[in-house]
Amino acid sequence: MSCAGLIYGPMVHHIDHVAVLCCLLNIPLIVTDEHVAHLMQLYYPECQVLHWDYLQVAALLVENFETIFCSLPRLMFDDAFFLMQTLQGKHVKTIWMPHGNSDKENLAPLCNETTALVYGKKMANTFLNKPQAPHPIFMGNFRQLYWRQKVSYPLPFNNVILYAPTWNDFENSTSFFEATSHLIHNLPKEMTLVIKPHPNLPPFDCEEKPNLYLLKDFPPIYPLLERTSIYIGDASSIGYDFLAFNRPMFFLNQNRKPTHLMRCGITIDPTDYGKIYEILAHHLPNDRAFSKIREEMYADTFGKEQPWETIQKEIFSKL
16 A cells, blocks of 8 residues: 655654654655755655655645655645545545654644554554544654664764753743743853754854854754763753763743643753753752653653564554
């Protein structure tokens, strides 16, 4: 049965999820955005990319494929492809996949899914007691599994503090606008800071410092996390990815709304953003106290690692 992945529009933050799945399944990835196609060529050259513009994509996708893997809910997929499916008299099946694990996940748009890829029990449980809950296929941490097989990218840093803020969503979860200036201006010379803004945040440039890196347009997450010693975030799903390394985590609680993940490290109130590095220095010696809860949360989020062949067989059995 012919199948492909789909990144519809300039969804850069979907790349390291859908593209990795396509690489592991050895299926093509359909993209409509030129910048996404460029990043695919740079960072996922082994993936077959079908770059079709918005005028072509509906007809070509419906004509050539039976099943599509994407992070778009079925409702949004049909907004773009329903007319062409009707004209061609064909129903294209979609399998929803997450673009990260997040405490702010709104699952209401997933009411029309029949099958969903999930990491582990935590994500699957969000579908329980929902009307027309999709059938879950457990993937585990397939992205880390993929990147473990790859040659690491030659990033110009190691043992860094990573600041990875989320975007300015409907819950105002991002700490980016209030915390970034404090992180930059107060950065100690002996520390190295990497800032990875969410692609949906506005364009951002900062002053040049030898121990400061602004990482834009770099989709691979796990090659970056391998070089990260300390994570600073807010509600970004990258925090769940970082659990794989069981290293120190600090959370900027921008909207003063505690999340499930914040149990895994120290929470910092917006009034204390100017003292972030002092807080880090004070709490790092006692970080071992969070080790067990991070291990438990990682197991609940991603489950036990399975051989890729087992996951692949499970996926194709549902097509």
